[in-house]
Amino acid sequence: MEPGAPKCWALCRLRGLQQQRHLNGARGQLLRPTEGGRWLVRTGADVHAVRAENFSVAAEEVPEPLRRIWASAVASCGFLLLELARSGGTRQLTACLVPLNLPFWALLTLACSLYLQAPLQGPVAPPALGCWRQGCGVQSLLLVVLLRLHQNLVLEPFVGGPAVAKIGAAGYLASFGLGLQSLGPEASAAHVLGNIWFLLGAYCHAWIFEAHFSGHLCQCLLAQSWFFRQGLMHRQLLFSGAPYAGCFFILFVVRRERNLRVRMEAAKMDVEYSLEVFLVEPLRFCQRLALVYIMVYFATYAMDLWIAFEY
Incomplete structure (x- = not known):
């Protein structure tokens, strides 16, 4: 797997969400990929199914x-x-x-x-x-x-x-x-x-x-x-x-x-x-x-x- 690619339990930051814009910028954790090509992302106590283009893995960003x-x-x-x-x-x-x-x-x-x-x-x-x-x-x-x-x-x-x-x-x-x-x-x-x-x-x-x-x-x-x-x-x-x-x-x-x-x-x-x-x-x-x-x-x-x- 290439550096920066999504991995289970990696930290990520949500971005570009249209329906749940309040989650943009939130910090989450990748759980596992779904059959539909999305990733289950945990933010606090909630879990969301997010497309790969709507989050950036923590390995890719240095604040x-x-x-x-x-x-x-x-x-x-x-x-x-x-x-x-x-x-x-x-x-x-x-x-x-x-x-x-x-x-x-x-x-x-x-x-x-x-x-x-x-x-x-x-x-x-x-x-x-x-x-x-x-x-x-x-x-x-x-x-x-x-x-x-x-x-x-x-x-x-x-x-x-x-x-x-x-x-x-x-x-x-x-x-x-x-x-x-x-x-x-x-x-x-x-x-x-x-x-x-x-x-x-x-x-x-x-x-x-x-x-x-x-x-x-x-x-x-x-x-x-x-x-x-x-x-x-x-x-x-x-x-x-x-x-x-x-x-x-x-x-x-x-x-x-x-x-x-x-x-x-x-x-x-x-x-x-x-x-x-x-x-x-x-x-x-x-x-x-x-x-x-x-x-x-x-x-x-x-x-x-x-x-x-x-x-």
């Missing part, structure tokens, strides 16, 4: 407000990196905004992808995939900058040792994995390998930090600050809570797939889409949740950087 939001986010991120390069990482506020931008970009990428064609509820549309790839590229760049800042301002001055190189290598592996995801299609080997490297690198980075740096930082000069201790505590909670979060993600996905099975049986969807829903979709959903979780972990580095500038 102007979304373009402006995305462009503004890219411009602000570019300005932040330029200011950071100009100051050499010596400004407190600029350095602390880098880790805070990571969860912001993770949520923005996920929200924009969901809006463009709900990638967690069906095959990913080209605009949604493009949004995801660009977001991964930006997060990869921000993560590299953050790791370098944290290493120069916190780890080397206050702890040091050979473990600094190890934790840096693990973090750069995670960043490289994100970069790979921004290069190829979702089903490509580069994307899958990049996702594995990102998760592996992020976990190794967090494990090395807890094993070699957390205890030393609790006894260093920075630990006199309550704000710094809160950052260490939240980071430790996120690391120790990762297995529980993974179990929650799995339970959430299982419950969601059970609901999708009922919807698929009602819509009489084909086997190919069933494989997409029950095999690829859970992995994709967990990947999105894991990305946000990991970026929240890295956002706690803002507390370290803020206090490091005061000592």
Whole structure:
């Protein structure tokens, strides 16, 4: 099926209706084609039989407000990196905004992808995939900058040792994995390998930090600050809570797939889409949740950087 062609469960927007003009511009969801060549479209609690020329699939349209939001986010991120390069990482506020931008970009990428064609509820549309790839590229760049800042301002001055190189290598592996995801299609080997490297690198980075740096930082000069201790505590909670979060993600996905099975049986969807829903979709959903979780972990580095500038 060609990109942008109607697909079951794809989002769409109604247009050109003559008898029900109040529905023009309404957002709906394609259920299934009918024998008469129309599509059943659900808008809220109602279902309408609509010809293909009277709706546009969400994969075909990128709303102007979304373009402006995305462009503004890219411009602000570019300005932040330029200011950071100009100051050499010596400004407190600029350095602390880098880790805070990571969860912001993770949520923005996920929200924009969901809006463009709900990638967690069906095959990913080209605009949604493009949004995801660009977001991964930006997060990869921000993560590299953050790791370098944290290493120069916190780890080397206050702890040091050979473990600094190890934790840096693990973090750069995670960043490289994100970069790979921004290069190829979702089903490509580069994307899958990049996702594995990102998760592996992020976990190794967090494990090395807890094993070699957390205890030393609790006894260093920075630990006199309550704000710094809160950052260490939240980071430790996120690391120790990762297995529980993974179990929650799995339970959430299982419950969601059970609901999708009922919807698929009602819509009489084909086997190919069933494989997409029950095999690829859970992995994709967990990947999105894991990305946000990991970026929240890295956002706690803002507390370290803020206090490091005061000592």
